[in-house]
Amino acid sequence: MIKNKFTKCALGVMLAASVLLSGCGKSAETSDNNTKTVKSVRLETGDITQNSVVMKIGNTGVKYEEVLNYAYLLKNQYEGSFGKALWNYKIDDDTNIGDKAKKEIVSMITQLKIICENAAKQGIMLDGDEKDQALQDAQKLVNKADKKEKKKYALTVQNVQGMFEDNILANKMFYVATDAADTNVTDDEAKQIKIQYLELITKGTDKNGRKINMEVSDKAKTYKRIKEMLKEAKKSESFLDYAEANTDSSTSEATIGKDTKLLDKEAIDAAFSLKKGKMSNVIGGKTGYYIIYCVNDNDEDATYARKEEIINERQTKMFKEKYAEWLSESKVDISNKFWDVFTIS
Numbered sequence: 001m002i003k004n005k006f007t008k009c010a011l012g013v014m015l016a017a018s019v020l021l022s023g024c025g026k027s028a029e030t031s032d033n034n035t036k037t038v039k040s041v042r043l044e045t046g047d048i049t050q051n052s053v054v055m056k057i058g059n060t061g062v063k064y065e066e067v068l069n070y071a072y073l074l075k076n077q078y079e080g081s082f083g084k085a086l087w088n089y090k091i092d093d094d095t096n097i098g099d100k101a102k103k104e105i106v107s108m109i110t111q112l113k114i115i116c117e118n119a120a121k122q123g124i125m126l127d128g129d130e131k132d133q134a135l136q137d138a139q140k141l142v143n144k145a146d147k148k149e150k151k152k153y154a155l156t157v158q159n160v161q162g163m164f165e166d167n168i169l170a171n172k173m174f175y176v177a178t179d180a181a182d183t184n185v186t187d188d189e190a191k192q193i194k195i196q197y198l199e200l201i202t203k204g205t206d207k208n209g210r211k212i213n214m215e216v217s218d219k220a221k222t223y224k225r226i227k228e229m230l231k232e233a234k235k236s237e238s239f240l241d242y243a244e245a246n247t248d249s250s251t252s253e254a255t256i257g258k259d260t261k262l263l264d265k266e267a268i269d270a271a272f273s274l275k276k277g278k279m280s281n282v283i284g285g286k287t288g289y290y291i292i293y294c295v296n297d298n299d300e301d302a303t304y305a306r307k308e309e310i311i312n313e314r315q316t317k318m319f320k321e322k323y324a325e326w327l328s329e330s331k332v333d334i335s336n337k338f339w340d341v342f343t344i345s
Contacts, residue, residue, distance in 0.1 A: 043335045050154045054338040055106070057113040058330040064338070065154030069163060070105045071344050072145070072153035087344045098344045106334065114326050116166055119173040126165055126172075134164035177322045178315035185307040192302035194255045194295040195271050197263070198233065198243040200226050201288040206248040226282050226289045234279065239293040248288070253295075255302045267292060 041061035044052035048064055055062035078086055087098030126134075138161035145155050200222050202214040214222065229246060236242040243252040254262055258272060264285025274280060274294035283290040 043333060044337065045335070046337075048335070048337050048341045052335070054335040054342075055109065055113075056331075056333040057110050058117050058332075060113045060117055062109055062113065064342075065159065066163075067105060067109065067338075067342060068153045069155065069159055070109065071102075071342075072149065072155060073163075074101055074105065075344065076141075076144075084345060101344050102339075102342055110332055111323070112166065112170055114330050115170055115173055115323065117330075118326050119169055119176070122173075122176065124169065124172050124176055126168055130168045131165060134168060135161050137161075137164045174315070174319055178318045181311070181315045181318045183311050183314075185310045187303065190257065190303050190306040190310055191272075192255050192257050192299045192306050193271060193297050194253075194299050194302070195274075196240045196243055196253045196293045196295055197249070197267070197271075198226075198229065198247045198252065198291045199249040199263075199267075199288050200229075201248040203287045207250040212248075223282070223284070223289055226291065230282055230291055233291055233293075239279065243291070243293075255299055257306055263290065264288070266290075 041053055041056050043056055043061075044054060044064075048054060050063070050065040050068065052064045053061040054064045054067060087096065087101065089097045091097060091100060135157070138157050141160055142150065142155050142157050145153075149155060201212050202219050202222060203212060205211055233239055233242050240252060251262075254260075256262060256268065256271065258268060260268060263271070264287055266285040267283050267290040270280050270283045270290070271292045271294065274292065274297060276294055276297045278294050280290070280292040283292065
């Protein structure tokens with residue numbers, strides 16, 4: 001499957017397998033094997049065949065064979081690990097995973113049609129190298145399918161190539177739509193440090209699932225206890241081993257930034273004041289008491305990765321806002337009989 005910047009954009013209704021991207025209309029004046037323009041789009045009202053138009057999204061129609069292509073991609077990705085019975089697994093009394101997957105495939109196709117329709121309006125197209133790569137990827141995927149699968153899921157090189165091409169087009173559109181996003185991230189904003197810590201919880205849930213909500217008197221006893229632990233921790237050969245043996249928290253080691261939610265703010269501030277190899281005094285927070293040991297006061301690799309995450313978050317926010325505008329300008333219609341015939345298995 002193709003993974004790219006667009007697939008990381010959390011539009012809210014993507015499958016866990018959000019690397020699957022649907023086909024998009026190439027332009028408002030042309031049509032390909034799976035996509036028709038609004039002038040020729042007519043939703044199927046009779047029996048559904050692979051050639052039936054089952055969705056109309058903005059200026060674009062989607063044939064049933066295209067939806068089947070996505071059903072195959074999803075099956076191909078998950079059945080090898082979880083088996084064919086996966087789709088019958090119940091999520092609740094009325095819904096199984098197969099039902100959920102069908103709705104999410106339709107949601108993905110809807111999103112991608114709208115995005116790619118706007119790409120066409122802006123003249124965003126693929127170059128020769130990108131089309132060649134899409135062709136090679138399509139040939140590999142189709143060649144792996146057996147004869148029965150090719151027939152059942154309408155797998156042709158032409159169809160699948162279009163899907164890979166559209167995936168690349170969506171990626172291009174992501175960058176075009178987020179070109180104005182602020183990509184300047186300071187070292188201080190993204191800085192990551194690696195710490196080991198021991199926490200005695202006064203309010204919350206411990207590593208064993210026990211609910212804790214201490215009164216003032218119990219907090220005082222806990223504070224006295226962790227003061228003694230600080231003395232022991234300073235004498236220990238391995239702070240991490242000591243912390244893991246005595247902490248209430250489910251973890252004793254973490255790489256954190258100033259925006260982490262893992263620790264109380266008081267603990268975060270104290271951690272960032274430590275130099276490499278130094279240990280804090282007892283730190284009191286809203287949910288507990290901490291002892292922190294600084295393993296690395298400037299994790300450069302983690303800081304770089306966090307910069308990339310921050311940029312992606314900004315781009316994603318901008319893209320979601322633009323997508324919301326495009327969606328508000330689009331009309332989506334689905335054939336009533338489509339849901340009666342569409343299956344994943």
